[in-house]
Amino acid sequence: MRNRNTAPRKPRTPAQGAGSPQRPRHREGGGYxxxxxxxxxxxxxxxxxxxxxxxxxxxxxxxxxxxxxxxxxxxxxxGGKEGLHRACAEYITEDVRARLGPAAERVRMALGRDDLTRAELLDLLRAVVEPFLEGLAMERPESWALFFARAQGEQNAAFDAIFQQIGGRLLTLVAEIIGRILARPAASPEVAIRAVIIVGQLTLVRRARPLILRALGWPDFDGERLQTLKEVIWRAIASSLR
Amino acid sequence: MRNRNTAPRKPRTPAQGAGSPQRPRHREGGGYxxxxxxxxxxxxxxxxxxxxxxxxxxxxxxxxxxxxxxxxxxxxxxGGKEGLHRACAEYITEDVRARLGPAAERVRMALGRDDLTRAELLDLLRAVVEPFLEGLAMERPESWALFFARAQGEQNAAFDAIFQQIGGRLLTLVAEIIGRILARPAASPEVAIRAVIIVGQLTLVRRARPLILRALGWPDFDGERLQTLKEVIWRAIASSLR
DNA sequence: CCAATTTTCTATCGATTGATATAAATCTGT
DNA sequence: ACAGATTTATATCAATCGATAGAAAATTGG
CATH class of the missing domain: 1.10.10.60 (Homeodomain-like)
Structure with missing residues (x-):
């Protein structure tokens, strides 16, 4: 009935600073x-x-x-809803990064040689692309991938963090391999565009999931069907790189 | 202060039937x-x-x-928020369908011949794919493409309508052409998946727009750069179909 | 066991949301 | 210009939302 405060308050914004309020106020050394x-x-x-x-x-x-x-x-x-959301993003990001890191490192090492054949380069591409497709989109609980897809679709702040941690590294790596295959500088527009297209194709599996399922008349991605999907996508990628 | 009704009401659901409340109650013949x-x-x-x-x-x-x-x-x-949303979907759908329809019809006619060469089939694919890319993703206000993307991401009821009207037709058409090129039945999973991938690549131009721009270091898609983008995408699609 | 800290719970706030009742204003056909 | 239908505007409702106050409960180290 009566307002305690006549000034228009904004209780929707968290009381703490906008920086990173997700940590409670308890002591650093603490942690029950x-x-x-x-x-x-x-x-x-x-x-x-x-x-x-x-x-x-x-x-x-x-x-x-x-x-x-x-x-x-x-x-x-x-600290609030937004803080939880960001924490969720970081939680997932850290896991995916740990999963993607080793493969990426191995590929980067292998790229040191400059006498790689086309087949070898394709294998490297697959080595860096497949863990991404499986790890981000399939293996982990579906909710993880969906969380990622939502963050991207909703253009949350969480998406920026996720992209920089994962997408950025993946893109530069893919561009490097593709540049070798096409015998063009990795920084050229053509190579960059094709790298984005290829990585985008992978994320499409999740982002256009309902569309794909309906187009195929499948109830879900399970077992053999998932294998078919991966195989077809990979063949399309490989045959497009000439 | 006092509740007029003691029973727990649910005013969030529209008063009219759940069918299609978007039309006002005014007479059919009316229309001021x-x-x-x-x-x-x-x-x-x-x-x-x-x-x-x-x-x-x-x-x-x-x-x-x-x-x-x-x-x-x-x-x-x-009739309410949901009704407006559905009406928006139908509005967009109808426009895109009208824009896509003629080209689709022409392609469908051309597909009647069964002695089409690979080059001719690729031309047909481009003829059905390019209006889609230009119409949905470029010419029209960006909000249209975004609306579509949101509907899919949020799995709204609007997505069903849009998909059946546009996505479905486009996909079956593309699948038919691809099936011819790859010499496989259009209904096979492989052909269907590749059709989805190709159509999905096109929508990527809009949906991953900031991502592409950042990866390329471009400030925006303007004139020549847009042409380059389209050309690279098309070459990738064409060379993947062997 | 005790004091200090950390964690949890009950109750409630103020803002915003979608929706509605109701009446005034506007338009149409005659 | 008038009657009836259509369209718009004012004021408000009940529900839900995120967030907070403040006390009770639980855990820790001493």
Whole structure:
């Protein structure tokens, strides 16, 4: 009935600085076991629901409920909804990066030789592209890939972080291999465009997932069908590089 | 202060049947000039804001404000937010269909011959693919393509309608041409997948636009650069079909 | 066991959302 | 100009949202 404050307040913005409020105020050295547990539960529930419903539809209440914790716990650990979302993105990014890193490093080493045949270069491309396709889009819980797709579609701040960590490295690596195959400088527009196209094709598997499934009349990507999909995509990529 | 109704109401669901409440209650034969005008304004504003912010973030108030009409006008003409969204999808769909239709018909006629060479088939593919690329992704306001992308990402009901009207036809047509080129049945998974990939590549130009620009170090797609982009994409598509 | 810290819970706030009731304003056909 | 239909505008509703206050409960080190 009565307003305590006549000035128009903005309670939607977090009280803490806009920097990174996701860490609670507890001491650095601290870290109770129970706290870390609910923190993890919130991350899992957040990834699931953000992926399932998108950022807006996933309410903090629903996330807290699925995590089995109370609503203020979300504020306490992540500073707010946006903080949780960013934390989810970082959580996923770190895992994918760890998964993609070794393969990328091996490929980068192999690229040191300058007498690689076309077949060898194609193998290298596959070596860097396949873990990406499997890791990001398939192996991990579907919610992870969906989270990524949502972040990209919604143009969240989370997308920038994810892209710079993963997409950027992948793109430069792919461009380098393609440049070799096409015998053009990796920095040339043609090579860069084709690198983007190829990487884009992979993400398409997730982004246009409902479209693909419906076009094929498939209920889902499972087992053999997934194998077929990967094989066809790869053949298309390989045959396009001449 | 006091509730008029003790029973828990659900005012979020539209009062009319869930069927298609977007048409106002005015007589069929009616149709005042002024009404049609604000109806169109709401459609334009809806497409813009749905594309800009996504379905959830685009509030009915913001849409009405941008359209320059009052809030209840939205309810009056489209029965509610969901109705407006569906109407926007149909509006876009109808335009694209009209734009795509003639070319598709011509290609379908040409496909009647069964002695087409590879080069001729590639020309046909380009004839059906280029209007799509130009019409949906370039010529029309960016918001249209964004609206489409959002609908797919959010798995809205609008996506179903759009897909069946446009995506379906385009895909089956492309699949038919590709099937001929690859000498495989158009209904085979391999051909269907490659059709999806090719069509998807085209939409990438819009959807991954910031990504492409950043990778190329270009400030924007203008004139010659756009031509280069199209040419590279097309060469990649053509050379992948062997 | 105790004091300090960390974690959780209940209750509630203010803002915004989609939708509606209701009446005034506008337009159409006669 | 008038009656009836159509269109617009004002004011408000109930629900839900993210966030917070403040106290209770739990955990830790001493």
């Amino acid at each position: 076991a129970r706290g870390e547990h609910t923190r993890r539960r919130l991350l899992d529930a957040g990834i699931e629901l953000f992926a399932e419903l998108g950022y807006e539809r996933a309410s903090t209440r629903a996330i807290a409920r699925r995590a089995g914790v109370s609503l203020p716990a979300l504020q306490y650990y992540f | 000039a002024r009404g049609e005008h604000t109806r169109r304004r709401l459609l334009d504003a809806g497409i813009e804001l749905f594309a800009e912010l996504g379905y959830e973030r685009a509030s009915t108030r913001a849409i009405a404000r941008r359209a320059g009409v009052s809030l209840p006008a939205l309810q009056y003409y489209f």
